[in-house]
Amino acid sequence: MITATLARPDDFDAWRETARALVARNVRPEHVIWQEAGDVDDLFGTANASLADPRTAADVRVSRRFLALAGLTLLHKGSQRLPLLYRLLWRLQDTPRLLDDPADPDVVALHRLIKPVQRDIHKMRAFVRFRAISEADGGERFVAWFEPDHRIERHNARFFIDRFANQRWSILTPRLSLHWDGKTLNEAPGARREDAPADDAAEELWLGYYRSIFNPARLKVQAMCKEMPRKYWHNLPEARAIGEMIAGAQQREARMIACGTDTFDRPLPENLSAVAAGIAACRGCAIGCNGTRAVAGAGPPQATLMIVGEQPGDTEEQFGQPFVGPAGQLLDRELERAGIDRGTAYVTNAVKHFKFVPRGERRLHQNPTAGEIDKCRWWLDAERALIRPRITLALGASAARGLIGRTPSVGRERGTPIRLSDESTVLITAHPSYLLRLDGTAREREQQRFRNDLNILAAMLKEPCE
Numbered sequence: 001m002i003t004a005t006l007a008r009p010d011d012f013d014a015w016r017e018t019a020r021a022l023v024a025r026n027v028r029p030e031h032v033i034w035q036e037a038g039d040v041d042d043l044f045g046t047a048n049a050s051l052a053d054p055r056t057a058a059d060v061r062v063s064r065r066f067l068a069l070a071g072l073t074l075l076h077k078g079s080q081r082l083p084l085l086y087r088l089l090w091r092l093q094d095t096p097r098l099l100d101d102p103a104d105p106d107v108v109a110l111h112r113l114i115k116p117v118q119r120d121i122h123k124m125r126a127f128v129r130f131r132a133i134s135e136a137d138g139g140e141r142f143v144a145w146f147e148p149d150h151r152i153e154r155h156n157a158r159f160f161i162d163r164f165a166n167q168r169w170s171i172l173t174p175r176l177s178l179h180w181d182g183k184t185l186n187e188a189p190g191a192r193r194e195d196a197p198a199d200d201a202a203e204e205l206w207l208g209y210y211r212s213i214f215n216p217a218r219l220k221v222q223a224m225c226k227e228m229p230r231k232y233w234h235n236l237p238e239a240r241a242i243g244e245m246i247a248g249a250q251q252r253e254a255r256m257i258a259c260g261t262d263t264f265d266r267p268l269p270e271n272l273s274a275v276a277a278g279i280a281a282c283r284g285c286a287i288g289c290n291g292t293r294a295v296a297g298a299g300p301p302q303a304t305l306m307i308v309g310e311q312p313g314d315t316e317e318q319f320g321q322p323f324v325g326p327a328g329q330l331l332d333r334e335l336e337r338a339g340i341d342r343g344t345a346y347v348t349n350a351v352k353h354f355k356f357v358p359r360g361e362r363r364l365h366q367n368p369t370a371g372e373i374d375k376c377r378w379w380l381d382a383e384r385a386l387i388r389p390r391i392t393l394a395l396g397a398s399a400a401r402g403l404i405g406r407t408p409s410v411g412r413e414r415g416t417p418i419r420l421s422d423e424s425t426v427l428i429t430a431h432p433s434y435l436l437r438l439d440g441t442a443r444e445r446e447q448q449r450f451r452n453d454l455n456i457l458a459a460m461l462k463e464p465c466e
Helices: 012-024 064-073 081-092 105-127 153-163 202-213 221-227 230-235 239-247 249-265 272-281 314-319 326-337 370-387 397-404 432-436 440-462
Strands: 002-006 032-036 131-134 140-145 169-172 176-180 185-189 305-309 345-349 356-359 362-365 391-395 425-429
Touching (some): 153 176, 305 370, 326 432, 391 397, 391 440, 397 425, 432 440
Parallel strands (some): 305 391
Antiparallel strands (some): 131 140, 169 176, 176 185
């Protein structure tokens, strides 16, 4: 028998060289005992000379696919991974397409070990939370505590280096600690949970935001716990609020439904100030419950022209005004070019709250659903009933749905006036934010189409009232 010892359990290069040497010596899997550091024998410590029928190193063949799978498998904490990997390597010499057989017991076992490792890698990336501490030189270091199930710390180091390359950080785990100083990654022995810092000041701010975006109508406790197991909760500042939010979810959902029912069953508001107040208090859909500030329309109350967008963006939500961000600035320039004074138009949105998904410190726009647009149409109808515009410009498909009750094809229906039952006219064009996402010839082409639509609008506004 031959004993093969790995000095470090997750050292893939060492395993590969050891396994390669064994295959080159034609040592069958059943004649190898695999050990990790701390056991007694050294590599080839009790080799049986009769087993040796040396091949050359070039005779050992293996695919890149197997090497990638083996690298993940080696991170598993179970001791069965070592003999399994060697057995597969041995068999691949005579059956190169072995990994393509999903029913092979060794292949099945390989993927059974890889799956929890991949899940653990994902969980570490998702649930590590850094807290800031001051260092002796006056700088900041961000320290996190995590308890992985498998040996994934070194594997994940590259992810955190790439993501936080210019910051000094440390990740403490029971097995080892990783320290990055902005240039070099250093390792240290494992740590204890109490070695990590307590909550910092920013966490209360984050906790308030987390509570504000919680939607009780979408709560699925089992699904949440499957994706974010309770074992990770003590690492997360928001975990302090999860229990209380789950406990009160049913009551909050009932209040939200009641509020929405009351809102949309009552008579239309008497003036635009009442509309704005009602929009600010509305919780009739999930977007209204996400904690953002509502943005009502703005403009003269007897405007001939109404301009309707999709929803307020990040900038609009911060300032509480419609179309003041990059898309609004582009719209202003193009309206002026067409000879249309925005100051004479009433500008609003089909959806009155900002729907978004958080990405770190950023809030990325998320399209409202058809149901959310239809729900918020009550407020748009209230604005239209009070203003009674002769012409309404719909910027994009979502805005058009809020006006005509269906989602049109902007490409086919843009620039063609649509008559509504109240004898007003809707003209559909693209949303300015669409132009901002383009560049080169595509931007020039779509910008010209946008200008053509605004020229049609300008001509319509000059027509005498019937």
